Amino acid sequence: MFNVQNAAEPLTTFEGKPLGGEGEEKLTLKKVLVTYLGMYQGKGVTGEDLIRAYDLGVKIYNAENSLELDDDQFRFIKKVIESAQQPMYTALVMGQVLKKLEESKVVVEPATKVVEES
DSSP states (O other), X not given: OEEEOSTTXXXXXXXXXXXXXXXXXXXXXXXXXXXXXXXXXXXXXXXXXXXXXXXXXXXXXXXXXXXXXXXXXXXXHHHHHHTOSSOSSOHHHHXXXXXXXXXXXXXXXXXXOOOOOO
């Protein structure tokens, strides 16, 4: 499970300034993911993959400022990004996006069995 916080907050330059020009819409993790999912194509991509990319894009677009992704959705997003025939964004953007996704992993501790003493 992945719980991505601040998905609608602007990505930043190395200096910490929001990415996006003066008067332009700021670039966010949500926007980057929706762009990649919306542009998904290529050899071997099935109709099922396209529907999945669309549905996941709608889910991300409609999310407020946090995203919950299961492991399968996370792997699919990484596959979409890594399979892009031409990168849509630079390392400055994609480094932040991939790092935020990786850091959002929620570690679920296995339940411990409570043994009652008799």
